Amino acid sequence: MGCMYFVAGATGNVGSQVVRKLSESGVGVKAQTRSSTGGKVAELQRLPGVEIVACDLMDKAGLAEALQGVKAVFLVCGNAKEQAQMEINVIDAAVAAGCTYLVENGTHAGYTNKDSPVEFGRHHWEIEEHLAKSAGAMKWTVLHANWFMSNHLGDIFGTLPNGAIVYPLKPEDKAQLVDPRDVGDIAAQMLLDSDPSKYHGLHLMISGPDVLTWSQIAALYTEELGRPIEMATCSEPEWVAAAIK
Numbered sequence: 717m718g719c720m721y722f723v724a725g726a727t728g729n730v731g732s733q734v735v736r737k738l739s740e741s742g743v744g745v746k747a748q749t750r751s752s753t754g755g756k757v758a759e760l761q762r763l764p765g766v767e768i769v770a771c772d773l774m775d776k777a778g779l780a781e782a783l784q785g786v787k788a789v790f791l792v793c794g795n796a797k798e799q800a801q802m803e804i805n806v807i808d809a810a811v812a813a814g815c816t817y818l819v820e821n822g823t824h825a826g827y828t829n830k831d832s833p834v835e836f837g838r839h840h841w842e843i844e845e846h847l848a849k850s851a852g853a854m855k856w857t858v859l860h861a862n863w864f865m866s867n868h869l870g871d872i873f874g875t876l877p878n879g880a881i882v883y884p885l886k887p888e889d890k891a892q893l894v895d896p897r898d899v900g901d902i903a904a905q906m907l908l909d910s911d912p913s914k915y916h917g918l919h920l921m922i923s924g925p926d927v928l929t930w931s932q933i934a935a936l937y938t939e940e941l942g943r944p945i946e947m948a949t950c951s952e953p954e955w956v957a958a959a960i961k
Contacts, residue, residue: 729896730900731747731790733900734903737900748770750771773803773805779809786813790907791821795835863892899922
């Protein structure tokens, strides 16, 4: 089976794609999930060379065991209050296990900082600071996706039937949406590279190929759906309130 790879957050949109691409390459994959059951887990179990590892990322002892014999790690975690500690636990376990390379799935670089108004932007800053200071001999890279298309579709699920895309943005503002599967493909390719040192310490901005205004995006929806779709601007408090209903 060759080298063993560890994918944290293996059932997520990006993590599952990393598992699939690694499996296709013929390497062994330890796919970390919080549970060993469920439809997404069953899909991964059917892939060649994939071992499901049911382990909570707050379980340091479980992570230490899971990472034994692992060459490289892909790290992604859903947004949560404990996110920084969970990802730091994986980083520390990878270093202790002698892993040679780790790719961390960051968030948009524009709000990744210590004083970010976005909570998970502060989490990612803490994670990346720890990674840079604690990696030792382990090489590492952070990927910053511009804006996931899957997240965008979730944002507009309730408004598109009413003929609108609604954001606290101007119609002339621009975006470069990216499919999470593309980010997974990039991460897997980097993990499989025989010389990860070329990526060491890099923060790579990942985006789709097209720069589009929200008016242009609305026009594309209009064309594909055959009915008028407009870009509607709201205030940030209104948008947040609608999102948490």
